[in-house]
Amino acid sequence: MNLFIDYQTKILKLLKKLESKEIIKIPKKINSITIELPPKNQEAHISCNAAMLLAKENNQKPIEVAKILVKHFTKDFKEFNSVEIAGPGFLNISFNQKFWKNYLNQVIKLNTKYGSNKLKKKKYNIEFVSANPTGPLHVGHCRGAVLGDTLANIFTFNGNNVTKEYYVNDYGGQIKIFVNSVYYRILEIIKNEPFPSNLELYPGDYIIDIAKEVIKSKSIKDFSNLKKIFNLLSKKSISLSMKIIENNLKMLGIKHDNFVYESNLVKNNLVNNVIKKLKVKNYVYNGKLDVPKGEQTKEWKQRDQLLFRSSLFGDDTDRPLQKIDGSWTYFAGDMAYHSNKISRKFDILINILGADHAGYTKRIISVTKAISNNKVDLICKVSQLVKLFKNGEPFKMSKRKGDYITIEDLINEVGADATRFIMLNRSNDVEFDFDFKKVTEKSKDNPVFYVQYAYARINSVFRSLKVNLKSNLKINNEKYLLNNHELEILKKIAEWPKCINLSLSKLEPHRIPFYLYELATLFHSYWTLGNVNKEYRFINEEKNLTRLALLQAVSIVIKNGMTILGVSTPEKM
RNA sequence: CUGCCUCUAGCUUCAACUGGAUAGAGCGCCGCGCUUCGGACGCGGAGGUUGGGGGUUCGAAUCCCUCGAGGCAGGCCA
Numbered sequence: 001m002n003l004f005i006d007y008q009t010k011i012l013k014l015l016k017k018l019e020s021k022e023i024i025k026i027p028k029k030i031n032s033i034t035i036e037l038p039p040k041n042q043e044a045h046i047s048c049n050a051a052m053l054l055a056k057e058n059n060q061k062p063i064e065v066a067k068i069l070v071k072h073f074t075k076d077f078k079e080f081n082s083v084e085i086a087g088p089g090f091l092n093i094s095f096n097q098k099f100w101k102n103y104l105n106q107v108i109k110l111n112t113k114y115g116s117n118k119l120k121k122k123k124y125n126i127e128f129v130s131a132n133p134t135g136p137l138h139v140g141h142c143r144g145a146v147l148g149d150t151l152a153n154i155f156t157f158n159g160n161n162v163t164k165e166y167y168v169n170d171y172g173g174q175i176k177i178f179v180n181s182v183y184y185r186i187l188e189i190i191k192n193e194p195f196p197s198n199l200e201l202y203p204g205d206y207i208i209d210i211a212k213e214v215i216k217s218k219s220i221k222d223f224s225n226l227k228k229i230f231n232l233l234s235k236k237s238i239s240l241s242m243k244i245i246e247n248n249l250k251m252l253g254i255k256h257d258n259f260v261y262e263s264n265l266v267k268n269n270l271v272n273n274v275i276k277k278l279k280v281k282n283y284v285y286n287g288k289l290d291v292p293k294g295e296q297t298k299e300w301k302q303r304d305q306l307l308f309r310s311s312l313f314g315d316d317t318d319r320p321l322q323k324i325d326g327s328w329t330y331f332a333g334d335m336a337y338h339s340n341k342i343s344r345k346f347d348i349l350i351n352i353l354g355a356d357h358a359g360y361t362k363r364i365i366s367v368t369k370a371i372s373n374n375k376v377d378l379i380c381k382v383s384q385l386v387k388l389f390k391n392g393e394p395f396k397m398s399k400r401k402g403d404y405i406t407i408e409d410l411i412n413e414v415g416a417d418a419t420r421f422i423m424l425n426r427s428n429d430v431e432f433d434f435d436f437k438k439v440t441e442k443s444k445d446n447p448v449f450y451v452q453y454a455y456a457r458i459n460s461v462f463r464s465l466k467v468n469l470k471s472n473l474k475i476n477n478e479k480y481l482l483n484n485h486e487l488e489i490l491k492k493i494a495e496w497p498k499c500i501n502l503s504l505s506k507l508e509p510h511r512i513p514f515y516l517y518e519l520a521t522l523f524h525s526y527w528t529l530g531n532v533n534k535e536y537r538f539i540n541e542e543k544n545l546t547r548l549a550l551l552q553a554v555s556i557v558i559k560n561g562m563t564i565l566g567v568s569t570p571e572k573m
Numbered sequence: 574c575u576g577c578c579u580c581u582a583g584c585u586u587c588a589a590c591u592g593g594a595u596a597g598a599g600c601g602c603c604g605c606g607c608u609u610c611g612g613a614c615g616c617g618g619a620g621g622u623u624g625g626g627g628g629u630u631c632g633a634a635u636c637c638c639u640c641g642a643g644g645c646a647g648g649c650c651a
Contacts, residue, residue, distance in 0.1 A: 004590085032592090034590090036590065036593075037590060038594085039593095039594055039595075040595095040597080041594090041595070042594085047593095047594090049593070052593085052631075052632090055631085056631090062631080086594070087593085087594040088593080088594070088631075088632075089631095090593080090594065131651095132651065169651065172650080172651070173650060173651080174650070174651065289648055291648095301649090302648095303648090303649085305648075305649080307648090315576095316575070316576060316647080317647085317648090318648095319648080320648045320649070322649085323648090323649045324648095324649045325649080327649095329648080329649080329650090329651090330650075330651050331651095334651095354645095355577095355578075355644080355645055355646085356645060356646070356651090357645095357646085357651080358576095358577055358578070358645060358646065359576070359577070359645075359646035359647060360646085360651090361577080362576085362577085382577085382578075382645095384578065384579080384644085384645085385578095385644070385645070387585080387644085425586090425587080426586075426587060426588095427587080427588090429578060429579075430578085430579065430580095430587075431578085431579065431643090431644065431645095432586090433585045433586080434585095435585070446613095447599080449613055450613075450614095452613090453611090453613055453614085456611080456613095457610090457611070457614095460610075460611060461610060464610060465610090495590085498590065499590085502590065502591090506591080510587090510588090511588090511590090514587085514588060514598085517598080517599090518588095518598080521598085524614060524615070525614090525615060525616085526615095527610085527614075527615085528606090528607075528609095528612095528614055528615040528616085529615085530609090530610070531606085531607050531609055531610090531614085531615080532606075532607070532615090534610095537610055538610060539610040540610085572611090573611090573613070
């Protein structure tokens with residue numbers, strides 16, 4: 001059920017009928033004829049741009065075409081209360097009471113499914129977070145995590161099959177540093193050897209915790225030779241680190257369906273295989289890279305290396321696959337990973353990346369095209385930077401210095417609900433200044449509470465009336481007429497499926513918190529009217545069901561929306 | 574130097590249904606309402622050359638070009 005799409009279809013059908021009767025001519029750009037929301041100063045419920053788009057083809061002014069359409073619209077659609085011509089030729093349409101009451105009944109009947117769009121089912125794979133398994137997640141990871149999870153919720157809500165995936169980068173240089181760090185912490189604990197300051201190591205306290213856990217597990221007895229135990233220690237440390245990360249995600253209400261380990265891809269020869277395949281297609285070759293312009297040339301030594309021809313697919317340059325020591329680059333592993341994704345036959349692949357990896361999107365999209373012969377599209381969503389501030393001062397986080405705010409810190413201070421709502425309450429490709437102090441101070445007038453409060457107020461009405469909010473109401477021929485305030489709320493409710501549809505097709509979840517805020521505003525505003533004028537109270541002598549049904553519908557939409565956002569809806573606050 | 578992202582009200586917050594009507598919210602500011610079906614509320618006001626300039630058309634914050642500002646990135650980190 002989507003008012004805007006339904007009436008687009010119905011009106012197009014009518015236009016075709018009119019064409020067959022030679023009343024009007026229809027231009028080719030027929031799909032641009034849409035149903036829109038009238039501007040806020042208009043009382044109309046929906047608005048149609050048909051007359052303006054038909055004008056040229058019919059050699060008439062938009063207003064003249066509009067006059068013809070008004071005649072046929074009112075004749076064909078009994079549910080239209082009025083059709084008026086406005087502005088340059090918009091048709092402003094209002095529905096009658098019967099239509100809206102019926103609409104309310106349908107919303108309530110659909111309940112948890114209201115807002116979901118009937119589209120072709122698709123199989124989605126969405127990869128997000130994928131942070132290095134070298135320690136707890138920090139605030140910077142949070143935005144991408146929440147974005148990915150919420151997108152996944154939107155896909156699921158619309159009836160799709162979704163796999164939430166985490167790519168564990170457990171192969172490469174950072175891991176060595178991490179395992180070394182754990183090793184020296186272990187020596188510090190059991191042999192009292194001072195933690196070296198001359199080596200490149202992670203100083204964070206969580207390394208000590210991991211070291212303690214390794215000792216406790218007793219799976220390694222002799223720590224005298226790092227080389228001998230490296231593989232085992234690495235496996236152990238990474239698994240402990242992943243436990244921390246999964247726990248962090250759990251605090252945000254996030255649970256991945258699948259974890260893919262880079263080391264497994266290497267071990268199972270997947271990297272080799274992909275490179276072999278691409279060599280055959282001549283997409284992988286041995287060659288030299290040009291020195292990047294503007295780079296200091298001192299450090300740069302041109303050398304022969306294994307390269308992927310990503311420049312063929314729109315990337316700026318070809319990309320290296322092998323390091324100087326012969327081991328694979330991160331990109332080579334990711335290539336194998338994406339080949340693996342493709343082989344699992346998803347309809348849509350999505351990667352959520354942090355802003356600092358934005359330069360990476362072109363090459364990974366290239367590789368997906370190369371492997372799938374241009375058949376599979378990978379969509380990369382970049383979640384822009386979260387700039388951290390502490391007391392108004394920019395705050396740089398560094399894993400190396402062990403100086404950063406973890407997700408755990410954040411949630412303990414602000415709570416998961418507010419964290420998710422704040423992170424989602426802006427477009428993901430806009431930078432986001434996050435003042436830790438300010439957010440914790442302001443948590444009380446955070447928009448999330450405003451929306452939750454509306455839900456709690458509705459619950460309070462149903463509690464006082466001793467009516468179960470969870471059992472569906474139904475309006476039968478009640479004489480009560482919805483007033484303008486109520487129609488405003490209903491209009492907003494009717495907008496919900498459109499909001500979901502846009503969030504889905506544009507992959508922009510931020511529309512949902514904005515929408516919910518607006519719905520809550522209309523509700524609170526109406527509620528306050530009841531303080532002044534008893535006519536507007538939900539609990540009144542008339543005991544009309546329609547008004548109560550409207551309340552129930554609002555609660556349904558808030559509930560559905562908040563569930564998608566991963567934010568709770570308490571019945572009392 | 575090159576690529577990507579961003580620029581909308583006083584603002585360290587952001588919308589604008591993807592080309593539609595008089596560009597809207599939040600915070601802050603000013604002025605009100607309510608001894609409540611829960612004040613974690615509501616109403617009103619001031620505040621704008623949508624970073625500058627040009628172009629495309631019935632119509633541009635939105636598309637194209639150009640200039641400016643900020644951010645991120647640029648093989649042997651991930």
